Amino acid sequence: MLKASSDAEALRSFLMGYQNTSLTYQTYLKELERLVLWCAHVQKISISDITSDDITAYQQFLMLPEPKALWCGNKRSKRLKSGEVNPDWRPFASELSPTSIKKTMSILDSFFNYLVQTQYLKGNPLSVNKRRKKRTQPQTIERWLEKTEINTVLEALSEMTEPQADAFSIIRAKYIIHTLFYTGLRLSELTNHRMGDFTLIEGAWYLKVIGKGEKPRNIVVVDEYLDALTEFRKAIDCPGLPAFNEKMPLIPMQDKLNPIKQRRIDQILKWTFEAGARRYETLANQEIEEGPKHLRRASKLRKASAHWLRHSYGTYLVKSGCPIEKVKTLMGHSDISTTMIYVHIATNDLLDSAQGLSLQEED
Structure with missing residues (x-):
């Protein structure tokens, strides 16, 4: 059901559905870009090779991206005015909070569900993690200002x-x-x-x-x-x-x-x-x-x-x-x-x- 012969084409097809909703598009693009970079540079796998264990490893990575100098830095534009990639750009400002990681996993879940529904993948690697999820304590907030x-x-x-x-x-x-x-x-x-x-x-x-x-x-x-x-x-x-x-x-x-x-x-x-x-x-x-x-x-x-x-x-x-x-x-x-x-x-x-x-x- 998907005219895609590669992971790149499948990812592009997913994002095309959000081009008219700019805020959602930018958020999804950012999260998928991070995942692709991690797959390529850390796990040495492609998107279609991701397993449930890889997702667990990615969640651990989001808590502490290592090496930090390679992954984290002050916010910079991705490209210079000349159009070239900015060497000072980094995918993360710092490690993600539990709330941000939960949001990331929700976006990736939507992405992999799309690939399953279009029959590009046989299964969603996040579905196993959902069944493993333990009961958690009620959330509270500390990051606010009086x-x-x-x-x-x-x-x-x-x-x-x-x-x-x-x-x-x-x-x-x-x-x-x-x-x-x-x-x-x-x-x-x-x-x-x-x-x-x-x-x-x-x-x-x-x-x-x-x-x-x-x-x-x-x-x-x-x-x-x-x-x-x-x-x-x-x-x-x-x-x-x-x-x-x-x-x-x-x-x-x-x-x-x-x-x-x-x-x-x-x-x-x-x-x-x-x-x-x-x-x-x-x-x-x-x-x-x-x-x-x-x-x-x-x-x-x-x-x-x-x-x-x-x-x-x-x-x-x-x-x-x-x-x-x-x-x-x-x-x-x-x-x-x-x-x-x-x-x-x-x-x-x-x-x-x-x-x-x-x-x-x-x-």
């Missing part, structure tokens, strides 16, 4: 002066932080939308998003975020509120015509989180008793990324009392079990209940 940490980053940006960064870079960095926290957008969604996606419906503002799997959703624009949006727009000499179908990118370059790339947003966030970390280190020297807490938060910020702010969005929606089904809709999740990880905030009740525990004798 309000005090986000505000410290924003304060560090506000205190920057001209030699450290130009005014536009500072105001845009603050706007990116606000946008990620108040909307919960994925990084890919952040770079693929425009100001015209803000819409006014019966006096209330929403952000229309085409998300993962090309699924549409409307995100409520709360008053605090509307203020941050207005402040940013006025700072770059635009009317305070977006115009109908306005073409300016949601996160623009300084020319206000072109969107900045995901890689550039990663760089901006790394810079802003580093500024927040340095501020915490300064506080640690000033407030000796709180010093250890400040230093821990500094180390945490240096690990943070855009997705941590998405997790903060989900966490604080739950904490504010938003029903879990509504949180699922606002975040664009397809499965309620994914949203349930944000219920971890309920542990605050456990903290209050357990505070009375003590070894001290009662008077």
Whole structure:
């Protein structure tokens, strides 16, 4: 059922089905490219030779790509402006988290199912791993930022002066932080939308998003975020509120015509989180008793990324009392079990209940 005489043609056929859904296409392309490179350079096999044991070995590799210098590095464009392959490009930024590995396996499962359904392969090597899967503990989330940490980053940006960064870079960095926290957008969604996606419906503002799997959703624009949006727009000499179908990118370059790339947003966030970390280190020297807490938060910020702010969005929606089904809709999740990880905030009740525990004798 598939006009393919090689693995390359079969892979291309699979990807062709996603060419009209750019976000999904780029994600699938990235994961399949990584698998092909691993097969060629580590296992010395082809795609059609992969067994269940190879899949298990690949999962282990994703946890710790070795040799690290060959596989991991700072994000770089795959090709130079000349069109040649960039020798500094690497398939991974670092080892993948358990959540990312689960996502990778889901994509590969779809790929191999396609090859089985089109009768290119006799079986899916991931199907055995599914049967082996053990019961796991309920997921919790640690990679999120508390309000005090986000505000410290924003304060560090506000205190920057001209030699450290130009005014536009500072105001845009603050706007990116606000946008990620108040909307919960994925990084890919952040770079693929425009100001015209803000819409006014019966006096209330929403952000229309085409998300993962090309699924549409409307995100409520709360008053605090509307203020941050207005402040940013006025700072770059635009009317305070977006115009109908306005073409300016949601996160623009300084020319206000072109969107900045995901890689550039990663760089901006790394810079802003580093500024927040340095501020915490300064506080640690000033407030000796709180010093250890400040230093821990500094180390945490240096690990943070855009997705941590998405997790903060989900966490604080739950904490504010938003029903879990509504949180699922606002975040664009397809499965309620994914949203349930944000219920971890309920542990605050456990903290209050357990505070009375003590070894001290009662008077």
